[in-house]
Amino acid sequence: MPDSRRYALLIDGRLEEGAAEFGIVDPARGAVFAQAPDASRTQLDEAVAAARRAQPGWGGLSDEERRHHLGRFAEGIRQQAAEIANVFTREQGQPFAHATREILGATRLIEAVSRVEVQPELIFEAEGVRRELHYRPLGVVGAITPWNVPITMAAGKIAEGLQAGNTMVLKPSPYTPLGTLMLGEIAAETLPAGVLNILSGGNDLGAWMVEHPGINMITFTGSTATGKRIGAAASTHGLKRIVLELGGNDAAIVLDDVDVATAAPRIFRAAFLNSGQVCMAIKRLYVHESKFDDMRAALVELAIEAKLGDGLEPGVTMGPLQNKMQYERVIELMQDAAAHGAVFETGGEALARDGYFIPPTIATGISDGVRLVDEEQFGPVLPIVRYTDIDDAIARANNSPYGLSGSIWTSDVKRGYALARRLEVGTAWVNKHLEPSVDAPFGGAKESGLGRVMSVVGAKTYMEPQVVDIQA
Numbered sequence: 414m415p416d417s418r419r420y421a422l423l424i425d426g427r428l429e430e431g432a433a434e435f436g437i438v439d440p441a442r443g444a445v446f447a448q449a450p451d452a453s454r455t456q457l458d459e460a461v462a463a464a465r466r467a468q469p470g471w472g473g474l475s476d477e478e479r480r481h482h483l484g485r486f487a488e489g490i491r492q493q494a495a496e497i498a499n500v501f502t503r504e505q506g507q508p509f510a511h512a513t514r515e516i517l518g519a520t521r522l523i524e525a526v527s528r529v530e531v532q533p534e535l536i537f538e539a540e541g542v543r544r545e546l547h548y549r550p551l552g553v554v555g556a557i558t559p560w561n562v563p564i565t566m567a568a569g570k571i572a573e574g575l576q577a578g579n580t581m582v583l584k585p586s587p588y589t590p591l592g593t594l595m596l597g598e599i600a601a602e603t604l605p606a607g608v609l610n611i612l613s614g615g616n617d618l619g620a621w622m623v624e625h626p627g628i629n630m631i632t633f634t635g636s637t638a639t640g641k642r643i644g645a646a647a648s649t650h651g652l653k654r655i656v657l658e659l660g661g662n663d664a665a666i667v668l669d670d671v672d673v674a675t676a677a678p679r680i681f682r683a684a685f686l687n688s689g690q691v692c693m694a695i696k697r698l699y700v701h702e703s704k705f706d707d708m709r710a711a712l713v714e715l716a717i718e719a720k721l722g723d724g725l726e727p728g729v730t731m732g733p734l735q736n737k738m739q740y741e742r743v744i745e746l747m748q749d750a751a752a753h754g755a756v757f758e759t760g761g762e763a764l765a766r767d768g769y770f771i772p773p774t775i776a777t778g779i780s781d782g783v784r785l786v787d788e789e790q791f792g793p794v795l796p797i798v799r800y801t802d803i804d805d806a807i808a809r810a811n812n813s814p815y816g817l818s819g820s821i822w823t824s825d826v827k828r829g830y831a832l833a834r835r836l837e838v839g840t841a842w843v844n845k846h847l848e849p850s851v852d853a854p855f856g857g858a859k860e861s862g863l864g865r866v867m868s869v870v871g872a873k874t875y876m877e878p879q880v881v882d883i884q885a
Contacts, residue, residue, distance in 0.1 A: 426606025604855025
């Protein structure tokens with residue numbers, strides 16, 4: 414059923430129509446169901462100008478005052494969580510229960526991030542001399558969010574950017590703008606005008622933001638290829654500060670002493686949550702030969718139990734891939750794997766129905782050198798690779814241009830800790846995966862990103878360090 418709701422841009426505290434509109438596809442049906450406003454370059458200029466006007470006043474508030482405003486924003490989202498989740502499921506594909514959890518989780522994220530405070534640091538003090546390190550807001554932040562977890566990503570960027578004293582212009586993915594535009598409706602009622610501006614549009618809008626002289630920083634979450642282009646452009650347009658949260662091909666290594674019954678459900682969730690469309694999901698699983706058959710059997714059973722379907726249908730636990738481009742890429746990787754001898758223990762091909770449905774797929778019989786293992790599939794397909802020597806497994810895990818996160822699974826935590834330290838990643842987990850924390854900085858090594866978010870380290874990413882050197 415088409416969505417007749419009218420969605421609006423948020424500019425300077427006002428809800429405005431776009432210069433044009435573009436269609437939003439329901440991935441469970443592969444058909445347009447709603448229209449989103451398409452912002453013009455003039456509207457971007459207006460939003461940036463509003464953010465610049467609002468920044469001195471917003472930056473001049475105390476941490477507690479900004480936290481109060483963000484708390485009202487979070488509470489407004491919480492009160493409308495069910496309505497947002499319904500729209501979000503239709504545009505993103507997540508099951509309604511999962512979408513609701515993401516939205517409620519976003520409210521908790523905003524509240525937690527707003528409690529992070531950056532304090533001045535004493536560098537040196539002696540008679541007549543005092544040097545301090547302070548942190549000042551950068552100004553206006555341009556935020557560009559992805560289609561896989563758009564509400565979570567928007568919430569994190571809004572909370573960190575605004576709590577640091579900046580104002581923001583935020584652009585959601587053109588695949589999934591509707592839920593984020595609904596956040597704009599709430600912001601219009603809970604945040605001062607101009608502090609947060611939300612514009613939807615296509616790739617041109619993102620490029621205009623990166624080039625805009627009134628934007629001081631770009632924070633982007635998305636593919637490594639796009640992140641590289643943004644980094645290059647930002648360096649030539651005002652030397653903008655950037656933080657890039659990019660792709661990953663996370664490896665999980667199962668040791669010979671693991672308790673399969675305990676580990677398998679956690680591994681399955683970390684690989685197939687959101688139909689595998691999570692940057693830090695497990696993308697390749699290395700299992701010691703002594704545990705290989707048991708782990709394979711356990712994961713196959715979990716895959717068979719999953720219920721695939723439209724996210725608004727009762728009992729569905731896994732939805733479609735979000736867009737046709739990603740759907741076709743995952744099919745291509747499965748076909749390539751089959752040509753290289755892959756055995757599909759479950760799944761292995763798309764469902765013959767409308768929408769972008771691929772069942773949870775477990776692939777064996779392949780190893781490094783096959784695209785499904787070497788590349789980020791970003792879909793519900795998990796290759797399981799047998800190994801015999803742990804040093805070889807660590808070397809394989811590290812032999813990647815990516816370095817977002819990784820994990821070790823073992824009954825010996827001390828051993829797991831030592832091996833986790835050898836993973837060339839931004840976050841190394843032991844006996845868990847896909848569990849970031851607000852109090853720990855998150856970001857990628859190698860081509861998985863630049864900069865960090867979350868914690869005091871992440872908060873400082875949105876600020877400019879300033880030394881104050883005093884001579885009495």
